[in-house]
Amino acid sequence: MNNFFRSELNGLRPYSPGKPISDVKRELGLEEVIKLASNESPYPPFSEAMEAVSRTQNEVNRYPDGGCVELKSKLVKFLGFPESNLMIGNGSNELLRLLAQICLNPGDEVVMACPSFVVYPTVTRMMGGVCREIPLINHRHDLKNMLSAVNEGTKIVFICNPNNPTGTIVSKEEIDVFMSEIPENVMVVFDEAYFEYVDDESYPNGLDYFDEKRPIVILRTFSKIYGLTGLRIGYGIAPKTIVSAVNKIREPFNVNHLAQVAAIASLDCVDKVAERKKLTLKQKRFLYEEFDKMGLSCLKSEANFILVDLKVDSKKVFNQLLQKGVIVRTGDIFGPGYENFIRVTIGMPEENKKFIRALREVLS
Numbered sequence: 381m382n383n384f385f386r387s388e389l390n391g392l393r394p395y396s397p398g399k400p401i402s403d404v405k406r407e408l409g410l411e412e413v414i415k416l417a418s419n420e421s422p423y424p425p426f427s428e429a430m431e432a433v434s435r436t437q438n439e440v441n442r443y444p445d446g447g448c449v450e451l452k453s454k455l456v457k458f459l460g461f462p463e464s465n466l467m468i469g470n471g472s473n474e475l476l477r478l479l480a481q482i483c484l485n486p487g488d489e490v491v492m493a494c495p496s497f498v499v500y501p502t503v504t505r506m507m508g509g510v511c512r513e514i515p516l517i518n519h520r521h522d523l524k525n526m527l528s529a530v531n532e533g534t535k536i537v538f539i540c541n542p543n544n545p546t547g548t549i550v551s552k553e554e555i556d557v558f559m560s561e562i563p564e565n566v567m568v569v570f571d572e573a574y575f576e577y578v579d580d581e582s583y584p585n586g587l588d589y590f591d592e593k594r595p596i597v598i599l600r601t602f603s604k605i606y607g608l609t610g611l612r613i614g615y616g617i618a619p620k621t622i623v624s625a626v627n628k629i630r631e632p633f634n635v636n637h638l639a640q641v642a643a644i645a646s647l648d649c650v651d652k653v654a655e656r657k658k659l660t661l662k663q664k665r666f667l668y669e670e671f672d673k674m675g676l677s678c679l680k681s682e683a684n685f686i687l688v689d690l691k692v693d694s695k696k697v698f699n700q701l702l703q704k705g706v707i708v709r710t711g712d713i714f715g716p717g718y719e720n721f722i723r724v725t726i727g728m729p730e731e732n733k734k735f736i737r738a739l740r741e742v743l744s
């Protein structure tokens with residue numbers, strides 16, 4: 381099988397997902413396990429979404445609507461953008477890959493922060509692109525250095541706002557400067573997977589930078605606050621030319637039927653989204669206070685997860701937490717300098733209490 385695979389696959393590693401609850405239960409013989417590892421919503425999908433799924437589940441003998449027509453017309457009203465500027469993906473993850481596939485030729489450069497969402501390097505390298513990873517500064521995107529890294533060979537800049545894994549944001553003021561200086565032919569992707577959780581008033585809305593004449597893309601998802609992670613559905617707003625290019629190469633039925641009906645129903649749940657945001661903020665404050673009492677410092681997060689500095693090797697703590705039925709993420713996966721951090725997703729009140737109890741025991 382020598383030379384069988386495309387050389388771009390060399391050096392790529394499969395995505396490593398958070399440990400599934402069922403594995404931990406089986407391996408450790410535990411009855412109760414909580415997963416605070418993958419930035420999912422701990423809350424179930426909205427009842428409206430579940431009812432829509434129940435009503436339509438017997439229709440899955442048919443292919444889904446390949447054009448996501450009903451969902452797009454709902455999003456037109458929700459976002460105020462025409463249907464021709466909308467693309468729907470099997471999670472925003474798929475859209476990230478499609479964006480790389482429509483424009484990257486071997487050797488093209490892609491600028492991204494480091495650490496940031498792990499999928500950006502993968503979609504870049506798989507196309508033969510070159511990653512220009514710019515270290516975070518104070519755990520935030522260093523937009524000045526990202527701008528300096530842009531050259532004639534740059535095709536895409538990914539801005540993860542809020543950033544995964546740090547939960548930090550870049551402000552409207554900073555993005556305004558960045559957008560005024562970046563060459564107009566470079567694609568800027570605002571990955572706003574955690575948009576609905578942000579509370580900081582300086583946070584920019586990527587949609588404000590939309591320009592039909594420039595390759596600016598805004599990505600959002602139903603996987604986080606809407607709780608439809610397992611159904612896989614996200615969306616993007618982009619100029620028509622980009623949407624058309626994506627439509628040329630995406631799978632004909634890339635978004636399943638149940639995901640579409642659940643997303644349509646979820647878009648009506650504006651008050652429930654606000655309520656969930658409030659609940660998450662309250663739990664975030666609880667966790668901040670508990671970390672503080674333990675003498676641990678953590679990053680101020682605008683998302684539904686927190687990066688905490690344990691000041692000791694997080695792998696050991698991870699394993700000890702696992703024994704107590706709590707799954708988090710170790711920081712080593714985010715690169716050098718993060719070995720002592722864990723990333724914990726904000727769970728339901730009881731889960732957060734269990735996590736804190738377990739962490740206290742492990743660190744004592």
Ligand SMILES: Cc1ncc(COP(=O)(O)O)c(C=O)c1O
Nearest residue numbers: 471472473497544573601603614
């Ligand atoms: C920053 C960021 N972007 C995109 C995604 C992908 O989300 P999905 O494919 O579930 O829509 C995630 C998931 O964790 C994320 O953290």
